[in-house]
Amino acid sequence: MELQQMRYVVAVAETGGFTRAAERCHVVQSALSHQIARLEKELGARLFDRTSRSVRLTAAGAAFVPVARQTLQAAERARAEVEAASGEVRGRLAVGAISTVAAVDLARELGAFRTRCPQVRISLRTEMSDQLIEQVRQGALDVAFIGLAPGARTAGVRQKELSRGELVAVVPPGHPLAGRAWTRLSRLARETFVDFTAGSAARRQRDDAFRAAGLAAADVAFEVTTVEFLAKLVRAGLGVGMVPESIAAELTGLHVVRVRPAPERVERLVWSGLGPSPPAAAFLAGLGVDAE
Known part of the structure; x- marks a missing residue:
């Protein structure tokens, strides 16, 4: 073999x-x-x-x-x-990220890493959090930036919390909620939703908030895998969405409405439970993360 x-x-x-x-x-x-x-x-x-x-x-x-x-x-x-022992970091760095990563400027960090370690082959894959975690476990990815509900468990990988924030509603111009600064979750629950796929970590963040507030599951008519497509469907008036507050400000043509009680989200960085490879360790160090 x-x-x-x-x-x-x-x-x-x-x-x-x-x-x-x-x-x-x-x-x-x-x-x-x-x-x-x-x-x-x-x-x-x-x-x-x-x-x-x-x-x-x-x-x-x-x-x-x-x-x-x-x-x-x-x-x-x-x-x-072996190459790291000789003083040069080589090999590959396979990075995964959700489309709504906001805790770090990922493009800038990858650019800085390429400058520091030009002999490392860098790749980037964008998927949902659950798939990214599994790919880190299997070794297909070295590190991944994910978003989960507070308290969610990530077995088989090492991790560091990067940030915490709230989800906000995004609605199209002309929507009855477009002129409001905030609304109650119970009011939002009456809307048709554009949301991430059923079973995904991103979907569970909102589902958990509805459940905790004693609300029925939302009417999700459109399921997506990227925040860009979610925003496009909301702009078209097909429904409302919920995204991290830090991302909502970047979505042009939509109105942002705060929600109470607000679903919460934690961004985390995960890497192999066996410890990072030399390229991954160098990348983590550049982020100020102690991988030991």
């Missing part, structure tokens, strides 16, 4: 196809397919179910991929540790 074979399997799993995986790995598809077939023969199990339209992990493949990711991460970590 070779590391390159593991890379090929992970690439197919993440891209959903052999052609895209070969492009990512910079090899011809026949070579990638041959190596995966060799690995399947060695393991005595098929890792993928292939049809003319799709490629899906088998049960064996679903069990293999997380371990393969961890193995690749360990190999990358070993290389980075």
